[in-house]
Amino acid sequence: xxxxxxSPILLLASLMVAATPILLAGIGELVTERAGVLNxxxxxxxxxxxxxxxxxxxxxxxxxxxxIAAAIAGAALSLLFGLLTQYLLSNQVATxxxxxxxxxxxxALLGQGYVGIKGVDVSKxxxxxxxxxxxxxxxxxxxxxxxxxxxxxxxxxxATLKFSRIGLILRAxxxxxxxxxxxxxxxxxxxxxxxxxxxxxxGLGGAYxxxxxxxxxxxxxxxxxxxxxxxLVVFASWKPWRVLIGAYLFGGLTVLQLNLQAAGMKVPVEYxxxxxxxxxxxxxxxxxxxxxxAHLNAPAELGRSFHASS
Amino acid sequence: xxxxxxxxxxxLALGLAGGAMAQDKTKAGFIFVGPIxxxxxxxxxxxxxxxxxxxxxxxxxxxYQESVPEGADAERAMTQMALGGAxxxxxxxxxxxxxxxxxxxxxxDVKFEHxxxxxxxxxxxxxxxxxxxxxxxxxxxxxxxxxxxKVGYIGSYPIPEVIRGINSAYIHAKKVNPEIEFSVxxxxxxxxxxxxxxAAKALIEQGADVILQHTDSTAPQAAAQEAGNVxxxxxxxxxxxxxxxxxxxxxxxxxxxxxxxxxxxxxxGTWESMDTWDGIGPGMxxxxxxxxxxxxxxxxxxxxxxxxxxxxxxHPFTGPLKKQDGSDWLADGEVADDxxxxxxxxxxxxxxGDIPQ
Numbered sequence: 001x002x003x004x005x006x007s008p009i010l011l012l013a014s015l016m017v018a019a020t021p022i023l024l025a026g027i028g029e030l031v032t033e034r035a036g037v038l039n040x041x042x043x044x045x046x047x048x049x050x051x052x053x054x055x056x057x058x059x060x061x062x063x064x065x066x067x068i069a070a071a072i073a074g075a076a077l078s079l080l081f082g083l084l085t086q087y088l089l090s091n092q093v094a095t096x097x098x099x100x101x102x103x104x105x106x107x108a109l110l111g112q113g114y115v116g117i118k119g120v121d122v123s124k125x126x127x128x129x130x131x132x133x134x135x136x137x138x139x140x141x142x143x144x145x146x147x148x149x150x151x152x153x154x155x156x157x158x159a160t161l162k163f164s165r166i167g168l169i170l171r172a173x174x175x176x177x178x179x180x181x182x183x184x185x186x187x188x189x190x191x192x193x194x195x196x197x198x199x200x201x202x203g204l205g206g207a208y209x210x211x212x213x214x215x216x217x218x219x220x221x222x223x224x225x226x227x228x229x230x231x232l233v234v235f236a237s238w239k240p241w242r243v244l245i246g247a248y249l250f251g252g253l254t255v256l257q258l259n260l261q262a263a264g265m266k267v268p269v270e271y272x273x274x275x276x277x278x279x280x281x282x283x284x285x286x287x288x289x290x291x292x293x294a295h296l297n298a299p300a301e302l303g304r305s306f307h308a309s310s
Numbered sequence: 311x312x313x314x315x316x317x318x319x320x321x322l323a324l325g326l327a328g329g330a331m332a333q334d335k336t337k338a339g340f341i342f343v344g345p346i347x348x349x350x351x352x353x354x355x356x357x358x359x360x361x362x363x364x365x366x367x368x369x370x371x372x373x374y375q376e377s378v379p380e381g382a383d384a385e386r387a388m389t390q391m392a393l394g395g396a397x398x399x400x401x402x403x404x405x406x407x408x409x410x411x412x413x414x415x416x417x418x419d420v421k422f423e424h425x426x427x428x429x430x431x432x433x434x435x436x437x438x439x440x441x442x443x444x445x446x447x448x449x450x451x452x453x454x455x456x457x458x459x460k461v462g463y464i465g466s467y468p469i470p471e472v473i474r475g476i477n478s479a480y481i482h483a484k485k486v487n488p489e490i491e492f493s494v495x496x497x498x499x500x501x502x503x504x505x506x507x508x509a510a511k512a513l514i515e516q517g518a519d520v521i522l523q524h525t526d527s528t529a530p531q532a533a534a535q536e537a538g539n540v541x542x543x544x545x546x547x548x549x550x551x552x553x554x555x556x557x558x559x560x561x562x563x564x565x566x567x568x569x570x571x572x573x574x575x576x577x578x579g580t581w582e583s584m585d586t587w588d589g590i591g592p593g594m595x596x597x598x599x600x601x602x603x604x605x606x607x608x609x610x611x612x613x614x615x616x617x618x619x620x621x622x623x624x625h626p627f628t629g630p631l632k633k634q635d636g637s638d639w640l641a642d643g644e645v646a647d648d649x650x651x652x653x654x655x656x657x658x659x660x661x662x663g664d665i666p667q
């Protein structure tokens with residue numbers, strides 16, 4: 001074993017990259033759930049974003065356009081979910097699962113012509129001075145733009161939910177939609193906007209996989225990242241900054257297990273491979289038991305349909 | 311004769327002709343572990359399938375199913391294909407071994423061909439390529455080219471085929487560079503681009519400047535390219551789009567001649583259960599062009615090694631060789647027998663780490 005060969009700086013830097021897809025999808029789902037909607041279709045929206053982002057980026061040779069297209073595609077797919085659950089009052093769990101299956105199939109169909117094609121270059125930004133700081137520079141300031149956009153989205157979501165009137169209305173809709181309706185807020189419209197935001201973020205997360213992290217298109221390439229993002233929201237007890245912590249914890253474990261293998265650590269590979277999932281389950285159990293339970297604070301109307309006449 | 315009868319007769323004649331044609335056609339089925347566009351393993355098997363179509367033209371019909379998981383679902387896919395009238399079915403991944411044997415027992419009239427496995431039956435042949443011959447050439451280039459003396463190796467599953475490759479590459483890298491060290495990551499997948507990319511990155515971050523992969527996607531090539539100063543080798547397919555660097559050479563699987571020969575045997579009624587294990591010599595394994603990023607003398611040595619293996623003058627597993635635990639394996643000048651190679655489950659002396667059991 002040669003643990004000295006693991007460079008903590010590079011490990012932390014690749015942790016931020018590995019965590020970004022689930023961070024984006026997680027923060028989007030957090031907003032959706034705070035509005036009282038449970039959308040289990042994150043995986044489907046992510047993979048749809050992945051193929052749209054990749055296809056548009058390849059056709060236009062612009063990663064920026066690819067990310068924009070991915071966000072639009074994710075939002076469009078989520079609005080399909082919105083239409084079914086908000087206007088036609090279908091069951092949210094079943095519709096969300098259907099959305100995942102639909103997204104996986106749709107992306108495989110659209111992606112036929114894009115398998116094996118090389119992606120576009122996503123340039124890393126180099127901030128003079130900041131990027132050159134020893135240790136902190138390579139960890140924090142030498143990534144592609146999307147890593148920072150993801151953190152920025154978390155900050156904006158946090159500030160909006162905590163301090164702004166919009167955030168207050170969104171939370172009101174999620175905690176008690178009858179009361180919000182009585183006060184004259186358009187519950188359905190607000191929820192649809194939250195759903196679309198969640199879809200756009202999931203699309204961005206998927207595109208980050210196909211454009212930066214891998215970078216190429218492959219059928220089924222999200223490989224369960226959407227489900228991890230869903231667990232992340234519960235793990236974070238619906239608080240934005242905790243989503244960030246959870247995502248980095250998970251990303252860190254994924255990267256660390258590969259690094260430990262490369263360093264020749266004498267732990268059976270199977271344990272290392274399952275460790276990220278194991279720790280996720282462990283944290284969920286601890287958080288939802290005993291004293292931690294009170295802090296779970298799930299939105300009261302999560303998963304319940306709203307109909308004005310009821 | 312009125313118009314109606316005429317039409318009926320025409321339809322009948324056409325139907326008969328169609329039926330006769332269908333009987334003439336030999337139907338060959340292929341079960342693939344990844345998508346045909348993976349740019350590696352499955353891509354080359356599909357090239358072989360298309361070569362069969364091109365060679366036989368109208369006399370053959372091929373069907374395939376891609377991304378079939380190794381497990382119970384594989385049995386379903388094979389059964390479906392056999393019921394669909396396939397005369398011969400190629401199952402192209404190690405993990406299909408037991409499903410192939412099970413399904414073959416139910417369809418004694420259908421011929422099965424299982425790639426890289428070791429279980430046969432009256433209607434099940436096995437075939438594989440001696441990839442380790444190509445790994446020897448890669449190991450030689452890796453040993454000469456590395457500056458950090460660290461080689462990163464992305465393994466899929468700890469099965470004999472993969473372990474042979476690691477041993478062969480290591481032996482030949484060590485021969486030209488006694489300082490060489492190998493780091494192996496077991497990805498536990500044949501095809502998961504995100505994981506393969508992460509594994510390559512982890513190896514590069516720990517100082518490896520040569521990446522060898524035994525997984526199917528081009529993601530490690532992309533990771534090597536991004537890192538710069540790292541060389542890699544195409545696996546199963548040429549992966550030439552990543553040349554001249556990072557991809558400096560490759561192992562190409564060439565299944566076409568075998569597939570054509572076996573389909574021909576079915577047509578002629580001469581098909582027999584057999585075990586085929588061909589290497590560079592018969593052309594089942596090809597070494598992709600060694601790019602200009604490799605110095606001319608190293609390139610010449612690598613090509614000489616390739617030719618010696620092809621001619622049968624040199625065997626990549628020639629003694630003296632010891633096992634990892636220090637016990638003797640091959641005496642001076644002795645070459646490994648196929649039985650030991652087929653079931654290889656040990657590292658040779660000098661490799662660090664354990665093979666997961």
